[in-house]
Amino acid sequence: MPSTIDCADALDATSTIVASESITESPATPNPSEKTSSAEGIKKLRRSEVLPWEEFWRDQCQFLKEHGYTLRARYQPEWKPSWLGTSKSPYECEDYQTLVNPKILDASREDGSLVTFKRLHREYDKIEIILGKVFVKIDPKRLPQNHCVPFLDVLEPPNCEYVIAVMPYLIDWGFAPFETIGEVVEFFRQIFEGLLFMHDRHVAHEDIKFDNIMADSLSLFSYPPHPSYPWEKRDFSGWTKVVRSRTKHPIKYYLIDFGLSNLFDSKTDASVQPPFGGTRNCPEVWKPNAPPCNPFLVDVFCMGNVVHQLLFDQDYYNSIGGPKQDFEFMRELVDDMMNPDPSKRPLMKEVVERYEVIYNGLGEWKLRSPVITTRKRFKLRKRVVHWTKQLVRMARGIPAIPRV
16 A cells, blocks of 8 residues: 655655646637637637636746746736737747646746746645655765656745746657667666666656656757747747757656655555556556556556557557667567566566666667668668768767766
């Protein structure tokens, strides 16, 4: 059973962050013949005012400023839409963009660095607040296996039912494409050891899925990407580009969103009544009238599913960019992680140990090989450019697996 978590318990045990849900605007229009144009006009009109789910951030703007953080123009108290009274299209203006997730907003600090805020309810999100505070106290130099997104600070607005967690400005891990198999190998290594780190402290994530993994990858871009439209610069002044590779600029990956996580007395005896987060194809979680199940083994299944979606999934709606060539070395481990019988799945400790044997058995040329989507042509010119880069990196002694 889950432990009753308080600060003392969590200390003894030793999310944007971008969420998958979005806000949909669907204004009604009285005249069906003018539905499209009228709806568009209403949408623009609505966006010329701070929307109800954005008001929290506008109301906390001054409080955050006093703590050294500056919100984007839309969330300033005296904001006026930049497109009104001009010939500009609203779509070209940064302050026309609304939030993907009402709980998440980015900001800049006085030194120009960027952070992400997450609004957390003092009572309902108590576990996430406690875990975030505990994990950030663990020295990353002493325990680099910690891949839980750090809470840099937790701000407490006065007379407010919410707190604001301050986190690094992270980016979708797949937005910058993987160049080599070695880069993908390092991605799996980090997220596997990150989940093991949580499990070793008897914490089950309970919401492992591809969009609850993020990357500290700002260094790969020509300009910080916008949180809602990552192909745009954060200030909407043009396109941002991927200008560096993971191989030359290793990055760290993080597990985010501990809103469904739980601390347990034991990994083997842990039991939770479904359903909960993560993938929806985990058999013991989503079957009708499902009995309580072990959340650590569900985490293993869900992590295996992330790998499966990236490498092997043929389903257009589930696959992440389509199945990839030359990753059959991962097939057996992933199949075991996703075994329909939870008692036959490996624990994360075994996953990490088996995976280490797998990638240590891969040769230099394999690790430096390009990541190619199945049934897509990898043209001769691209091959020449790719292998020219790799030969230069080999000559310079740059490792094929970009460890952080």
